Amino acid sequence: MEIIMLSFLFTLTQQALYKTVLGRDSWTHWALISQILKMGHIPNYETIKTPYVWLPNFHTFITTLMLICSMTYKWMSYFSIGMTTLILEVVITYKLGQYVFKDSKLSLFSILLLVISDNVLSMVGRNIIPNSIGVAIALLVFYLLLRSELTTKINFMLAFFIINLSLLHTVSYVFMITQTLFILLVNMHNMSANQRTEIINRLFVLMWTVAILVWGFISGFYLNVFILFIRKLLMGPDISGYESSLSIPFKFILLGRAGMILYFILAGIGILWYSYFRFKKKSLSRIQLTLLGNSGFFVGFGALTFLIWPGIAHRFWYYGEILGSFFVAYVFYKVITGSRKVGKIVTLTLIFLLSWLMLVASVSNDDNPLVKAYAIRTGWLDSELQTGKFLLRNANDTSVASDWDYIVDLNNLKWVFEGISFTPPRYGDIGWIIKAEFPKSFSEVFENSEYIFIFRKNLVQDRLFELGPYWGRRQHLPLEQEVFNILKEGYWIKDTIYTTKSVIVWY
Numbered sequence: 001m002e003i004i005m006l007s008f009l010f011t012l013t014q015q016a017l018y019k020t021v022l023g024r025d026s027w028t029h030w031a032l033i034s035q036i037l038k039m040g041h042i043p044n045y046e047t048i049k050t051p052y053v054w055l056p057n058f059h060t061f062i063t064t065l066m067l068i069c070s071m072t073y074k075w076m077s078y079f080s081i082g083m084t085t086l087i088l089e090v091v092i093t094y095k096l097g098q099y100v101f102k103d104s105k106l107s108l109f110s111i112l113l114l115v116i117s118d119n120v121l122s123m124v125g126r127n128i129i130p131n132s133i134g135v136a137i138a139l140l141v142f143y144l145l146l147r148s149e150l151t152t153k154i155n156f157m158l159a160f161f162i163i164n165l166s167l168l169h170t171v172s173y174v175f176m177i178t179q180t181l182f183i184l185l186v187n188m189h190n191m192s193a194n195q196r197t198e199i200i201n202r203l204f205v206l207m208w209t210v211a212i213l214v215w216g217f218i219s220g221f222y223l224n225v226f227i228l229f230i231r232k233l234l235m236g237p238d239i240s241g242y243e244s245s246l247s248i249p250f251k252f253i254l255l256g257r258a259g260m261i262l263y264f265i266l267a268g269i270g271i272l273w274y275s276y277f278r279f280k281k282k283s284l285s286r287i288q289l290t291l292l293g294n295s296g297f298f299v300g301f302g303a304l305t306f307l308i309w310p311g312i313a314h315r316f317w318y319y320g321e322i323l324g325s326f327f328v329a330y331v332f333y334k335v336i337t338g339s340r341k342v343g344k345i346v347t348l349t350l351i352f353l354l355s356w357l358m359l360v361a362s363v364s365n366d367d368n369p370l371v372k373a374y375a376i377r378t379g380w381l382d383s384e385l386q387t388g389k390f391l392l393r394n395a396n397d398t399s400v401a402s403d404w405d406y407i408v409d410l411n412n413l414k415w416v417f418e419g420i421s422f423t424p425p426r427y428g429d430i431g432w433i434i435k436a437e438f439p440k441s442f443s444e445v446f447e448n449s450e451y452i453f454i455f456r457k458n459l460v461q462d463r464l465f466e467l468g469p470y471w472g473r474r475q476h477l478p479l480e481q482e483v484f485n486i487l488k489e490g491y492w493i494k495d496t497i498y499t500t501k502s503v504i505v506w507y
Contacts, residue, residue, distance in 0.1 A: 003090065003108070003112050003115055004086060004115065006112075006116060007086055007115035007116065007120075007121060007124065007125065008083065008086070010121065010125065010364075011078075011082065011121060011124065011125020014126055014365065014366055014367060015074070015125065015126075017366075017367050017379065018379030018380060019074075019380070019382065019385055020074070020379055020380040020385060021073070021074050021128075021379075022127065022366050022378050022379045023122070023127025023128065023366075023378050024127070024378055025127060025129045026127055026128055026129060027378075027409045027412040027413075028050060028052070028412060028430045029052065029058065029059065029073075029077070029129060029130075030074075030412065030416060031050075031412040031413075031415035031416055031430050032048065032050055032052055032053070032059055032415075032430065033059050033062055033063050033066070034416040035047075035048060035415060036059055036063045037063055037066065037067070042056050042060070047431075048415075048430060049430060049432075050430040050431070052130075054218050054219035055130065055167050055168060055169065055170070055214075055219065056167065057130070057168040058081070058129070058133070058169070061080070061081075062076055062077055062080060062081065078125070078128060081132055081133050082125050082128045082132065083124070084133065084136075085123070085124045085132050085133045085135075085136045086115065086124040086125075088133075088136040088139075089114060089120070089124075089135075089136050089139060089322060090111045090114065090115065092139050092140055093110055093111050093114055093139075093322065093325060094107045095107075095143065095147070096142075096146070096147070096326075097110045097111075097326055099146070099147055099287065100287055100288055100291050100326070101330075103333075105333070106326075106329055106330065106333050107329075109333055110325040110328075111325070112329075113263075113325045113328050114321070114322060114325040116354075116355050116358045116359065117260075117321035117325070117358055118259050118260055118321075118357075118358045118359075118364040119314060119317045119318040119320075119321050119363060120318065120321055120322065121358070121359075121361075121363075121364035122314075122318075122364050123318050125364075126363070126366055126378075127363075127378075129169075130168050130172070131169050131171055131318070133168070134165060134168050134169035134171070134172025134173070134175075135172050135175065135315075135318055135319050135322070137161055137164070137165050137172065138165065138172050138175045138176040138179065139319075139322060140161065141158060141165075141176050141179075141180075142176075142179045142183075142294070144157065145158070145180065145200060145203075146183065146287055146291075150196060150199045150200070155199065155203070158203055159203070159206060162176070162203070162206060162207055162210055163210055166211060166214045167214060167218075170215070171315045172315075173211060175298075175319055176207065177207050177208070177211070178294075178297070179294045180203065180204050180207060181204070182290055182293045182297070183200055183290050184197065184200055184201065184204060185293075186286055186289050186290045186293065187200065187286065248475055248477060252371050252373050252374040255370065255371050255374070256361065256362040256369065256370065256371035257361065257362070258357050258361075258370075259357030259358040259360075260317060260321070260358075262353075262354055262357065263321060263324065263328060263354060263358070264299055264320065264324065266327075266328045266331050266332075266354075267299045267320075267324030267325075267327045267328050268299060268300065268327075269327075269331055270324075270326070270329075270330040270331040271292060271295060271299065273327075273331065273334070274292065274330055275292055291323075294323060295323040295326065295327060298316060298319050298320040298323050298324070299320045299323065299324045301316075302316030302317060302320035303316075303317065303320060305317075314363065332350075332351060336348075357370070362374050362375035366378055366379050367379070372462055372463050372464070372478060373463075373464055373478055374464060375463060375464060376405060376463065376465065376466070377459060377463050378405065380409070381458070381502055383501060383502045383503050384406070384456060384502065386500065387454060387498060387500060387505060388406075388409075388410050388413050389413075389417075390505075391410065391454070391498075392410070392413065392414055392417060392418070395434075395452060397435060398435070398451065398452055398507075399435040399436065399437045399450065400435065400436060400437070400451060400452045400453075400454065401436065401437040401439055401445065401451050401452070402453065402455070403456060403459070403460065403466060403467060404438070404465075404466035404467065404468065404470075404473050405465070405466065406454060406456060406459075407434075407438070407454075410454075411432055411433065411434050412430060414433055414434055415430065415433065418433075437450075437451045438468055438469035438470075438473070439467060439468070440467050440468040440472070440473075440474065441467060442467075442486055442489075445490075445506075446489055446490065446493050449494075449507075452505060452507045453494070453505070454503060454504075454505050455486070455490060455503065455504045455505070455506065456502065456503055457487065457502055457504060458501075458502040459502075460476075460478065460483060460486075461478060461479055461480060461483040463478055464476070464477065465478075487504070490504065494506035494507060495507050
């Protein structure tokens with residue numbers, strides 16, 4: 001319980017700092033759930049223009065609980081999805097660690113590392129989305145396939161999880177298929193497990209059958225996404241493409257992700273160390289080999305997915321940190337129990353350093369990350385929220401513009417507060433029902449007098465931000481002192497129609 005409280009208190013503090021949701025995707029889910037509550041049913045795609053309508057389990061579950069408990073989306077998603085996910089992952093990781101390593105202290109160490117991992121903190125306490133609980137379900141399926149006798153009852157449970165996960169999240173579903181494949185490959189070489197292998201074979205066929213039915217007949221969008229991922233996978237890493245896409249110094253990325261990088265290095269060392277130890281003793285069981293293979297894949301391949309498809313790499317990192325926790329714990333545990341006093345002091349110092357780096361990482365800490373030049377703030381300050389409400393009430397048909405995150409979430413906020421418009425929504429991850437413009441620079445803003453521009457002074461002064469349309473937006477480093485030149489030019493050229501301490505609205 002004390003270990004869970006570490007993550008709970010940290011994430012609760014992050015959530016309590018803002019009245020809005022945190023994370024980019026969370027805004028879109030908030031908008032869709034608001035429409036389900038208003039309409040009494042899931043809107044069709046043409047009404048709201050978001051593919052999430054085809055995988056509705058996350059949204060219908062939260063909507064039901066919101067109606068029963070009379071809670072806002074922000075807090076219902078945090079408690080019902082975020083904290084449920086955290087507890088489920090902690091319990092399964094502890095049980096799986098005990099089963100594989102036969103050591104309760106190492107299992108406790110594993111869950112301690114899990115609850116302070118930056119991507120885990122993000123998915124359970126900041127960016128709460130279907131992938132958050134989806135990975136926990138994939139982990140539960142993995143545990144049941146490894147640990148349980150595959151009785152009729154367990155098989156029905158597995159079939160239930162398979163079907164529900166298919167209507168929850170595509171990437172998590174692919175994780176489940178991948179780890180089941182690892183189990184099958186290991187079992188094929190274990191002649192005493194023929195009956196078990198046959199049952200898992202049937203479940204594997206069921207997974208693909210459900211995937212084809214859901215992706216092919218319910219949501220063609222996600223089938224296209226899966227095909228695109230396979231194409232990128234076959235093309236291999238695109239290092240030059242990744243480097244050319246960077247708009248910020250690479251050192252900022254390294255420092256902002258230092259905790260995760262150190263974590264994956266330690267996990268890799270732990271996997272190799274444990275493998276060598278077991279092979280040397282010739283005591284590697286089927287269960288241990290399966291966990292090694294699965295963890296090695298998500299730690300090794302998962303850590304490098306940013307070179308293949310940066311947009312979904314964090315989903316692999318999330319699961320990689322969960323499965324890698326066993327082997328990071330193994331390294332620390334072996335060093336602490338087998339070294340002298342100096343070695344123990346160095347190891348404990350490294351543990352505290354890793355913990356600190358995880359808690360100030362850009363993905364886990366929305367308010368005060370270590371490298372602000374690599375972190376986009378997704379929660380809105382009270383002044384930004386009041387500005388948004390003012391514009392939604394008064395902008396009418398006038399076009400509005402701002403930095404990318406604010407204008408996108410202003411559109412989401414309109415869905416939350418107002419809902420379905422009389423005209424069909426336009427392009428976007430969720431349909432655009434505000435008239436938006438997407439200037440690529442501040443000079444472009446000052447040269448144009450046809451739209452309202454919302455200037456988030458505090459954000460652009462201290463944090464990374466983006467300008468431009470979806471296809472073509474660019475990241476910009478914090479303006480720091482340059483912000484005062486922007487203010488001076490804006491006040492001179494534009495009319496100020498609304499102002500707060502941190503937001504200025506020009507026309």
